[in-house]
Amino acid sequence: xxxxxxxxxxxxxxxxxxxxxxxxxxxxxxxxxxxxxxxxxxxxxxxxxxxxxxxxxxxxxxxxxxxxxxxxxxxxxxxxxxxxxxxxxxxxxxxxxxxxxxxxxxxxxxxxxxxxxxxxxxxxxxxxxxxxxxxxxxxxxxxxxxxxxxxxxxxxxxxxxxxxxxxxxxxxxxxxxxxxxxxxxxxxxxxxxxxxxxxxxxxxxxxxxxxxxxxxxxxxxxxxxxxxxxxxxxxxxxxxxxxxxxxxxxxxxxxxxxxxxxxxxxxxxxxxxxxxxxxxxxxxxxxxxxxxxxxxxxxxxxxxxxxxxxxxxxxxxxxxxxxxxxxxxxxxxxxxxxxxxxxxxxxxxxxxxxxxxxxxxxxxxxxxxxxxxxxxxxxxxxxxxxxxxxxxxxxxxxxxxxxxxxxxxxxxxxxxxxxxxxxxxxxxxxxxxxxxxxxxxxxxxxxxxxxxxxxxxxxxxxxxxxxxxxxxxxxxxxxxxxxxxxxxxxxxxxxxxxxxxxxxxxxxxxxxxxxxxxxxxxxxxxxxxxxxxxxxxxxxxxxxxxxxxxxxxxxxxxxxxxxxxxxxxxxxxxxxxxxxxxxxxxxxxx
Numbered sequence: 082x083x084x085x086x087x088x089x090x091x092x093x094x095x096x097x098x099x100x101x102x103x104x105x106x107x108x109x110x111x112x113x114x115x116x117x118x119x120x121x122x123x124x125x126x127x128x129x130x131x132x133x134x135x136x137x138x139x140x141x142x143x144x145x146x147x148x149x150x151x152x153x154x155x156x157x158x159x160x161x162x163x164x165x166x167x168x169x170x171x172x173x174x175x176x177x178x179x180x181x182x183x184x185x186x187x188x189x190x191x192x193x194x195x196x197x198x199x200x201x202x203x204x205x206x207x208x209x210x211x212x213x214x215x216x217x218x219x220x221x222x223x224x225x226x227x228x229x230x231x232x233x234x235x236x237x238x239x240x241x242x243x244x245x246x247x248x249x250x251x252x253x254x255x256x257x258x259x260x261x262x263x264x265x266x267x268x269x270x271x272x273x274x275x276x277x278x279x280x281x282x283x284x285x286x287x288x289x290x291x292x293x294x295x296x297x298x299x300x301x302x303x304x305x306x307x308x309x310x311x312x313x314x315x316x317x318x319x320x321x322x323x324x325x326x327x328x329x330x331x332x333x334x335x336x337x338x339x340x341x342x343x344x345x346x347x348x349x350x351x352x353x354x355x356x357x358x359x360x361x362x363x364x365x366x367x368x369x370x371x372x373x374x375x376x377x378x379x380x381x382x383x384x385x386x387x388x389x390x391x392x393x394x395x396x397x398x399x400x401x402x403x404x405x406x407x408x409x410x411x412x413x414x415x416x417x418x419x420x421x422x423x424x425x426x427x428x429x430x431x432x433x434x435x436x437x438x439x440x441x442x443x444x445x446x447x448x449x450x451x452x453x454x455x456x457x458x459x460x461x462x463x464x465x466x467x468x469x470x471x472x473x474x475x476x477x478x479x480x481x482x483x484x485x486x487x488x489x490x491x492x493x494x495x496x497x498x499x500x501x502x503x504x505x506x507x508x509x510x511x512x513x514x515x516x517x518x519x520x521x522x523x524x525x526x527x528x529x530x531x532x533x534x535x536x537x538x539x540x541x542x543x544x545x546x547x548x549x550x551x552x553x554x555x556x557x558x559x560x561x562x563x564x565x566x567x568x569x570x571x572x573x574x575x576x577x578x579x580x581x582x583x584x585x586x587x588x589x590x591x592x593x594x595x596x597x598x599x600x601x602x603x604x605x606x607x608x609x610x611x612x613x614x615x616x617x618x619x620x621x622x623x624x625x626x627x628x629x630x631x632x633x634x635x636x637x638x639x640x641x642x643x644x645x646x647x648x649x650x651x652x653x654x655x656x657x658x659x660x661x662x663x664x665x666x667x668x669x670x671x
Contacts (some may be wrong), residue, residue, distance in 0.1 A: 108261075108306070108316055114211050115139045115308040118218040122171075123310055126222065131230045132173035136252070138309035139218060140463065142166045143207065147269050147300040154283030159275055165207045167217060168630070169200040170309075171225040172252065173233050178240075179251045180233035182487065184411040184418055184628070198224035201630035239414050247417070249409075253486045253495060257312035260461060266302030266320040267348040274298045277355065281362045285328060288366040289666040290373060293559045294328035296362070300349050313465040321456045321636055322349035323619070326362050327555045329564065332373045335658035336592045337564050340365045340372070340576055341551055345456045345617040345636075368577065375591040376580075378653045385531040385607075386595075386649040387524055387542045392577075394616035394641045395546040396598065397511065399573060402639060403623045404600045405441070405473050406504035407484045407492050411628075423623050425600040429479050430491050436606055437477035438517040444470050445497070445507035450640050453615035457508040457638030459500065468497035468507065502631015503624035510640040511609075518611045524645050527608060529583055531647065538582065541651055543595065545577040550619040550634055565656040571599050575651070596650045603644075610643030 119137050127133045143165050150158040172179045200221040206213060282296040302320035307313070327341040342361040344353055352358070388396050403423035410417045426434060435441070445468035448458050462468055464486055471481050483506055484492045485499035498504050519527070528540040547556075552574070556564050565574070573595045580588045619634040626633055 110211050111141065111209065111214060111306050112308060112314060112316070114214040114218065115141070115306065118215055118222065119308060119310050122222050122226075126226055128226075128230060132233060134171050134173055134226060134310075135175055135179070136170075136172040136310050137222065138170040138313075138464075139307070140168045140170075141214075141306040142168075142303050143306075144301060144303040145266075147271060147274075147298075149271075149275055149278050149298040151275075151278035151282035151296045152294065153286050154279050156275055156279055159271070161271065163207045165205045165209060167200075167203045167205050167221055169203075169218070169221040169225045171200075171222065171229050173226075173229055174251075176252045176254050177250045180229040180236060182251050182409050182411050183232055183236040183239070184413050185232055185235055200225040200228075235414070236412065239412060243416060245412070247490060249488050249490055249493075251487070253488050253493070254311070255466070255486065255495065257309075257314075258465060258467075259313075260315045260317075260465065260467075262315070262317040262460065264318055266318050267350065269300045269302075269322075269349055274300075274349070277358070280355075281326060281358055284359065284362045285366055288370060290330055290370050291328050291366060292330045292662065292666070294366075295325075295555055295559050297323075297325045297327075297555065299323050299325075307463075307465055309465070315461055315465045317461055319459075320347060322346050322352065324352060324358065325551065325555060326358075326365055327551060327559065328365050328369055329556065329560050330369050330373060331658070331661040332591075333661065335661055336377070336654065337560070337658060338369055338372045338576075338591065339547070339556055339560075339564060339574075340368045340545075341548065341556075343548070343551070343617075346454050347456060351454060371589060372577075372591045375589040378590045378593040378651065381650065381652040382541055383650050384535060384537045384648065385528045385540050386598075386646045386651065387528050387540065387643065388646070389521065389542060389544050389610065389643040390614045391616060392543040392546045392575075393610075393644045394614045394639050395548065395618075396573070396595070396644070397509075397603075397641045398616065398618060398620060398637070398639045399546075399549060400571065400598060401600050401603050402506055402509055402637075405443075405483055405506060405509070406498065406623050407482045407487070407489045408504070408624060409487050409489050422625075423600075426479055426482065427489065428491060430481065432479055433477045433604065434479045434600070435474055435477045435603055436517070438514045439474065439477060439606065439609070440472070440512045441474040441509060442470065442472050442512070443483060443498070443506050443509055446470070447508050447510075450510075450613070450615040450638075453617075455508050455615065455638040456617045456636045457506070459507055462495075462497045462499040463501070464495070464497075464499045466495055466497035466499070471496050471498075473509075500632075501622050501635040502626060502629030503622060505620075505622055505635055506637060508638045508640070511613075511642060513609045513642060517608045518642065519608045519645075520611055521643065524608060524610060524643060525581065525585075528645060529581065529585070533583055539580040541578055541590075542581055542587070543575055543578045543651075545575070546595070547574040547576060548618060549621055563659050565654055565658075572596050574654075578651070592654045593651050594654060596652050598646065598649050602646065602649065605647050607645045607647050609645070613640050613642045615640045
């Protein structure tokens with residue numbers, strides 16, 4: 082018996098070692114193809130009279146995505162697709178002056194030719210061997226070189242015709258490192274999650290007042306390979322899973338309403354238990370039913386506003402956090418292009434941006450806050466740099482910004498935050514001193530006093546705001562684009578808010594949005610809550626993918642207490658709404 086057990090153990094051990102060897106060998110073949118093509122391109126790639134490359138980088142993402150969607154108990158999508166995505170970066174000139182940080186409108190909108198190859202986010206065959214990958218790298222590098230030499234020539238011409246005061250270098254040189262992380266992505270029980278999505282979506286069948294709904298589950302494990310001409314290399318596995326429950330309806334006057342629930346985890350086994358998910362789904366349905374019966378905000382409100390829980394975290398993530406990353410104003414033929422998107426703090430280091438009792442730190446290696454798993458953590462940025470913990474705001478004053486290898490006038494070095502094509506935060510946490518950390522009851526009482534002092538009949542507590550990712554993806558899809566989207570960056574649709582009267586009464590209100598609260602508004606926060614809310618989200622990148630060629634959404638986390646603003650504005654939705662369905666839902670027909 083012992084001999085049999087020994088033989089079985091020996092066989093299993095041998096099989097494990099062989100699998101590991103094959104995996105390691107596959108990785109090495111990919112890295113070798115990338116190294117060899119970089120070496121060949123650096124030595125041989127040239128066009129007569131034009132600059133040769135001084136820097137080349139290759140990034141390959143092999144993603145195995147699972148997507149499941151269900152509606153009213155029926156499966157509408159269940160897919161498992163593997164993709165290989167290649168991005169090539171080529172720089173000509175030198176670290177001081179190269180083809181980057183220049184925006185050519187014609188080239189960006191129309192390209193340099195009708196037959197040009199893609200070299201950013203280029204889809205390539207998933208069955209890659211050494212020769213096949215070399216071929217894809219060759220084609221993409223060739224396309225990149227042709228375009229960047231054209232850009233470099235235009236940039237040189239622009240510089241000759243203008244007096245440029247900013248002499249900041251275009252790229253920062255750093256010592257290369259090699260990091261190979263081989264942690265395996267967790268498995269995914271597809272039949273189990275198909276059944277779960279059907280069970281959750283079936284709950285909405287008991288709520289005839291709800292017009293449309295969707296339950297989606299996704300799991301996105303990927304392996305990243307990176308090599309550049311300086312000798313920087315890495316391999317790493319990245320993965321996250323998400324559950325998204327969204328529902329929408331209309332009241333008799335046509336006003337639209339939406340509610341949603343999301344849960345994220347690195348490992349799909351770490352999702353909330355089924356009972357909790359069922360309860361959350363019912364909560365979404367019941368909240369919507371209650372909203373259709375709530376009072377409308379008759380006219381615009383201006384006064385103190387208390388954002389709690391999810392609402393304070395969403396407000397921070399959408400309006401304040403994007404300003405904490407570096408952005409380089411690109412040069413154009415007309416000079417420097419002004420970028421007014423989240424650039425409030427580019428020249429503000431040393432200045433006050435928050436009340437002196439608040440501080441903010443970015444903690445990219447943090448994995449949990451209390452019992453909440455955080456999906457914004459990362460071990461290397463996209464350039465292979467190990468991320469630093471960065472004290473961004475200390476006692477109200479801006480001390481630093483999150484940066485990449487592209488220097489700016491105020492931040493010259495990278496702190497390892499290149500994510501999805503440009504600088505991006507990972508995990509931001511807001512901290513307060515004890516004297517300004519109040520209980521919910523204290524914050525509520527303070528707001529009531531402010532209302533009395535201003536002779537306002539009520540204040541407003543906001544408990545839930547729309548998520549930007551859901552707004553532009555699932556909600557847009559299930560409502561056929563009819564849900565109103567704010568035309569101004571600082572307008573955020575409110576999902577759940579309450580009037581609080583001077584006598585302490587609370588009343589649910591519907592159909593309104595936050596307006597005018599921007600990064601500068603956070604200087605006027607009066608007090609914050611004792612408890613913090615950890616929010617995981619798929620955030621839009623700060624720098625548009627159109628400019629960076631990067632990702633549409635990036636995993637991120639914020640940890641924020643409730644926020645009491647002395648003054649803010651909330652307005653009723655004033656759009657023209659589509660008429661609601663003429664007949665009742667067949668679910669309600671007896």
